[in-house]
Amino acid sequence: MKKVENELALALISGAGILAVGAAAGVLAAAVTGYFIDYELVGKESKSPQSERQGFGELVITNKLLTPGASHGRTGQKLDAKGVVIHYVANPGSTAIANRNYFENGSEGNGTSCHYIVGLQGEILRLIPENERAMHAGKAYGVAWATQAKTNNSTYLGIEVCHPDKTGKFSAVTYKALVELVADICERNGFNPYQDIQRHYDVTGKLCPLYYVNNPSAWEKFKTDVYLTMNASKPDLEAEPSDWARTAWEWGIENSVTDGARPHGAATRQVCSISMTYQATRTANRATQSTNSEICR
Numbered sequence: 001m002k003k004v005e006n007e008l009a010l011a012l013i014s015g016a017g018i019l020a021v022g023a024a025a026g027v028l029a030a031a032v033t034g035y036f037i038d039y040e041l042v043g044k045e046s047k048s049p050q051s052e053r054q055g056f057g058e059l060v061i062t063n064k065l066l067t068p069g070a071s072h073g074r075t076g077q078k079l080d081a082k083g084v085v086i087h088y089v090a091n092p093g094s095t096a097i098a099n100r101n102y103f104e105n106g107s108e109g110n111g112t113s114c115h116y117i118v119g120l121q122g123e124i125l126r127l128i129p130e131n132e133r134a135m136h137a138g139k140a141y142g143v144a145w146a147t148q149a150k151t152n153n154s155t156y157l158g159i160e161v162c163h164p165d166k167t168g169k170f171s172a173v174t175y176k177a178l179v180e181l182v183a184d185i186c187e188r189n190g191f192n193p194y195q196d197i198q199r200h201y202d203v204t205g206k207l208c209p210l211y212y213v214n215n216p217s218a219w220e221k222f223k224t225d226v227y228l229t230m231n232a233s234k235p236d237l238e239a240e241p242s243d244w245a246r247t248a249w250e251w252g253i254e255n256s257v258t259d260g261a262r263p264h265g266a267a268t269r270q271v272c273s274i275s276m277t278y279q280a281t282r283t284a285n286r287a288t289q290s291t292n293s294e295i296c297r
Helices: 002-033 039-043 096-104 143-152 172-189 200-204 210-214 216-231 243-254 269-296
Strands: 051-053 060-063 083-088 116-118 124-126 156-161 197-199
Touching (some): 083 200, 143 200, 197 216, 210 216
Parallel strands (some): 116 156
Antiparallel strands (some): 116 124
């Protein structure tokens, strides 16, 4: 009988531990998937610069919208984006606001711009609303890109990224903010991170962003990190439950533990409780049967 008590206690302790982990995971998931998106700000101009939290993690975007006008790289032409182009600023150590002001002041007569700039400390500035074109990828750097370059600005959102040195590699904090920003954009627009995120190089032939042109594996990792960020906290609601989970749920209904009204969707603490109770009961029953068999012998 001592053996039965020990195994039952062990099962219950294990179940409690798993429940604690499950509860913590639930809190984490709520934090990761909490959205703070102001969709009006995404599509409309803010009357004054302001910040808002949105998307994944602690993503904070500050509005520093460019003055309307072609000389500022803001033509007002409408955009229905099909993807994102990533650039590097090619000015080591320069800040996000400095690069924003470069565009505001006419970019030396070039009238270039972008939608977002990610800074050295992970700060994110919005320069142009996503439903307007930015002038960021319209020049071809080789005949192979001449035709595509003509439609880049009417196809892609543009993101400029600051970097600490001439290699063009993004710092860890900048990289993290960029991943979260791009994941948020892809999530809202239904973009496939493996197909719809491009380097400036891919669409014009320019060696930009330099580090990620010179290191293709780092670029592939970036796209994978975007994908993982988008899907990290999403349960597969279409997946079939495992046999033991299905059996546990049926057991819960039969024993009036649940009314069975929520057999699908993300696991709740209730579902975890039923599953752990079921597992503990099975362990105790097996232990009892084993003890009874020994007695009968």
